[in-house]
Structures are given as structure tokens and as C-alpha cells.
Amino acid sequence: MQQFAQHYNNKYLKIKELSLDKTSSSKVRTIRNVTCPFCGILCDDLVIQNQNGKVKVIENRCPKSTTAFEKELPENTPKIKGKKVSLEEAIDAICAILKKSHTPLFAGLGTDAGGMRQVMQLADKTGAVLDHMHGDALIRNTLVLQDLGWITTTMAEIKNRADLIIFAGTDASHYLRFFERVIWNKQSLFNLKNDKRHIVYIGENLNTKAGISPTGKRPTVLNCKTEQIGEIISSLHAIVTGASIDVKEIAGIKIKTLEKLAEQMKAAKYGVIVWSPAELDIPHAELTIQNFCEIVKYLTRVTRFAGFSLGGNDGATTANSVCAWQSGYPLRVNFNKGYPDYDAHHYSTRNVLKNKEVDALLWISSFSSNTNAPRASIPTIVLATPDTKLNFRPDVFIPVSTPGVDHTGQLFRTDSVVALPLKQVRRSPYTSVHSILKQVIEKI
Numbered sequence: 137m138q139q140f141a142q143h144y145n146n147k148y149l150k151i152k153e154l155s156l157d158k159t160s161s162s163k164v165r166t167i168r169n170v171t172c173p174f175c176g177i178l179c180d181d182l183v184i185q186n187q188n189g190k191v192k193v194i195e196n197r198c199p200k201s202t203t204a205f206e207k208e209l210p211e212n213t214p215k216i217k218g219k220k221v222s223l224e225e226a227i228d229a230i231c232a233i234l235k236k237s238h239t240p241l242f243a244g245l246g247t248d249a250g251g252m253r254q255v256m257q258l259a260d261k262t263g264a265v266l267d268h269m270h271g272d273a274l275i276r277n278t279l280v281l282q283d284l285g286w287i288t289t290t291m292a293e294i295k296n297r298a299d300l301i302i303f304a305g306t307d308a309s310h311y312l313r314f315f316e317r318v319i320w321n322k323q324s325l326f327n328l329k330n331d332k333r334h335i336v337y338i339g340e341n342l343n344t345k346a347g348i349s350p351t352g353k354r355p356t357v358l359n360c361k362t363e364q365i366g367e368i369i370s371s372l373h374a375i376v377t378g379a380s381i382d383v384k385e386i387a388g389i390k391i392k393t394l395e396k397l398a399e400q401m402k403a404a405k406y407g408v409i410v411w412s413p414a415e416l417d418i419p420h421a422e423l424t425i426q427n428f429c430e431i432v433k434y435l436t437r438v439t440r441f442a443g444f445s446l447g448g449n450d451g452a453t454t455a456n457s458v459c460a461w462q463s464g465y466p467l468r469v470n471f472n473k474g475y476p477d478y479d480a481h482h483y484s485t486r487n488v489l490k491n492k493e494v495d496a497l498l499w500i501s502s503f504s505s506n507t508n509a510p511r512a513s514i515p516t517i518v519l520a521t522p523d524t525k526l527n528f529r530p531d532v533f534i535p536v537s538t539p540g541v542d543h544t545g546q547l548f549r550t551d552s553v554v555a556l557p558l559k560q561v562r563r564s565p566y567t568s569v570h571s572i573l574k575q576v577i578e579k580i
């Protein structure tokens with residue numbers, strides 16, 4: 137592996153000196169306050185050891201971050217139609233495909249802020265359609281925000297102030313340290329004690345164990361189908377406004393239980409409804425999310441209440457934010473008309489491929505090797521982690537480095553308000569999405 141890295145380094149890439157490796161390579165280097173890029177909550181307290189290039193998460197880890205940081209860097213090289221080539225040849229091949237293309241699709245978009253800025257520039261230059269691999273989840277929120285607006289909060293506010301937290305359709309188990317980092321705190325700014333917090337779950341098949349406080353206080357659980365969560369929340373909305381509901385139960389939940397929860401919501405000093413748009417995988421999920429946001433708005437007349445969306449994996453929040461601040465629109469956008477044309481449904485990866493509206497595909501995934509790049513019958517370029525296994529042979533493949541592991545960068549956290557700096561914790565023979573796209577832009 138060492139030999140391969142050296143060969144690759146010399147032949148294809150210029151790698152910045154990694155300060156932690158500058159002295160004796162046998163030394164163990166410890167890097168503190170590392171931001172983990174492997175899910176949207178971006179824990180920024182990891183402690184990582186690098187011993188002779190071998191990375192170990194030694195503090196504040198979860199199974200996902202441990203696996204992702206500690207996996208060995210596999211050998212891979214740029215390829216054109218499966219044949220090994222130099223990085224330069226691969227970049228030339230990308231330029232040739234994009235030059236020929238009338239409307240390319242840039243999808244996946246699993247990259248950091250720097251990579252996404254290059255994506256935007258290239259999209260402008262080539263007239264591309266943009267969509268993220270988690271585009272379906274992203275637009276569920278966007279549709280609500282653009283329609284009636286919302287009031288949302290941050291992880292810090294939940295940690296320091298929230299005394300009632302309602303998990304609607306999610307148990308946050310895909311965000312493995314959410315409860316540790318945000319809910320069951322060792323300390324909070326305003327001395328909010330854990331036992332003063334009340335946790336509520338609404339939904340089906342939720343693992344509610346994490347909602348039991350360290351002293352054993354149990355959460356309230358309202359079991360219902362995901363499709364019925366909106367009905368429950370709109371009934372709660374009616375109850376908090378003072379309406380009486382003339383049935384005994386809604387979606388299998390007794391009205392008395394809903395009335396009790398409505399009282400708790402009004403009495404809370406700072407209530408929060410948490411949802412995960414990816415997990416609300418039901419038709420018109422945006423209407424359910426809109427129910428969350430509308431009850432929040434009503435409750436702010438009598439107390440403090442806010443919504444909180446859990447998501448942002450694979451740089452989704454970052455891609456959406458960079459697209460919004462540079463084009464004026466969130467994803468999904470088409471640059472082919474000479475101006476950014478936003479359409480959340482029309483420009484989905486699925487749709488434009490199915491309708492043959494695009495004639496080349498550039499798929500980007502620099503965090504996860506398991507991203508289901510679509511198999512398309514058009515020239516396809518894949519920039520992905522070196523361990524990515526594809527079930528097809530793309531026209532061009534370039535293994536890329538991972539932001540926050542192999543190079544520095546910035547990512548936006550799921551609450552969209554904080555951009556966290558990413559550190560480099562090891563040397564990698566692979567180059568970044570930012571660098572590859574910059575070269576494409578210069579050459580095309």
C-alpha cells in the first residue's frame with residue numbers, strides 16, 4: 137500500500153504536507169476537536185490518533201464514525217471505461233464528455249463547501265441540472281419553507297433550553313450521538329436538568345430506549361403509522377387552539393392522551409418538534425412537515441416552540457446552502473436555460489434520467505462508498521471514494537479523497553446555521569473533488 141501511495145503521489149497528485157506527520161513517522165499524533173463528516177450532526181469533539189498513517193478514533197466515537205475513519209485506504213486509480221489511466225487523462229475525458237453534452241446532470245453531490253462551489257461554477261459553464269443524492273428528503277423541507285415558512289432551532293438551543301422534545305416519525309437512531317450530544321447533557325448553559333426534560337415519540341417502530349433519561353424517566357410514546365402522524369399533529373393543533381374534537385380517538389390514540397400532550401406543549405418553556413425528512417418517506421410528506429411547522433407557529437403565541445430537521449448526511453445541507461446562496465434557489469436547479477431554473481420535482485435525478493432530459497451524468501460521492509450511483513444509458517462520470525463498488529462500468533471513474541479525513545474543508549450542520557471546519561487527519565494519495573473540478577473548469 138505504501139509503495140502504491142508513493143507511486144500514485146508522484147505520478148498523479150500533489151499532496152499538501154500534513155503537519156501532524158512532518159516529524160518522525162513512528163510518533164503517535166493526537167488530533168483533538170475533529171469534526172466528523174459522516175452524518176449531518178457533525179460532532180466536533182472527536183479525538184483521533186494517527187500512527188504511521190493508521191487512524192484511530194480514541195474518544196467521542198460512534199460505530200459509524202469509527203468504521204468510516206478507521207477503514208484502510210484501498211488502492212484504486214482513475215479509469216476510462218475500466219482501463220487504468222493517469223489523473224490528467226481522466227480529467228481530459230471528463231472535459232470531452234461535458235463538452236459534447238447539451239444538458240449534463242450533476243448528481244450525488246456528496247462533497248464539502250469547496251467542492252460544491254466548483255460544482256456550481258461548472259454547472260453554470262456547462263448548463264447542468266443539479267440534484268443531491270438525498271434530494272427527495274431535501275425537497276420535503278424546501279416545499280414547506282417556500283410555501284408557509286417555518287420557525288426552526290439549533291442543536292445548541294435544544295441542548296441548553298428545550299424542556300419538551302417531540303420526535304415525530306424519527307427516533308434519531310441514524311444520528312448515533314444525538315441524544316448524548318444534545319438531549320442528556322452533563323451540563324447546559326441555563327442549568328437545565330435532564331429530569332426536567334420530557335421526551336415524546338410519535339410514529340411507528342421507533343426505538344424509544346434512548347428517550348429514557350439517565351435517572352430512568354420514561355418518554356411518552358404515541359404509536360401510529362407514519363402516514364397518520366400528520367393527522368395526530370393537526371388534531372393537537374386544533375386542541376391547543378381551544379377546539380373540541382368530537383371523537384374518542386384519532387389514529388388509535390385516545391383524545392384524552394392528545395389533550396394531555398396539548399397541555400404539556402402549552403406549558404413547556406421551550407418545546408421542539410424533531411423530524412427527519414428522509415424517514416418521512418410517504419406521499420406528500422411535506423404536508424406532514426407543514427403540520428409540524430404550523431403548530432409550532434401557533435404555540436409561539438403562548439410560549440417558545442421551534443422545529444428541528446434531522447438530516448444533512450453526505451453534505452446535503454452544504455450542497456443545498458451553497459446552491460441557494462450562489463443561485464438564489466435551493467436544489468433542484470437547471471442551469472441550461474442561461475439562468476437558474478428551480479423545480480423541486482421536475483429536476484430530480486430519477487425524473488430527468490427517465491425522461492431522457494440529460495445526456496451525460498457526473499456522480500459525486502466523497503463520504504460514503506454506498507451511494508447507489510444510478511446506472512444510466514448516457515456517458516457517465518463517477519467521482520467517488522476509492523472503495524466504491526459500482527454495479528456498472530462508468531465511462532470515467534476517479535477515486536477521490538474524503539473531506540474531513542483526507543483534506544480540510546467546511547460542512548454545514550443539519551441545522552443550517554453552523555459551518556464547521558473539517559480537519560485533515562491522514563495523508564491520502566487521492567485528490568479532492570474541489571481540485572478535480574477546478575482542473576475541469578480550467579480546461580473545458
Ligand code: SF4
Nearest residue numbers: 172175179198201313
Ligand atoms: S453521530 Fe454522526 S457526526 Fe457524530 S460521530 Fe457519529 S457519525 Fe459522526
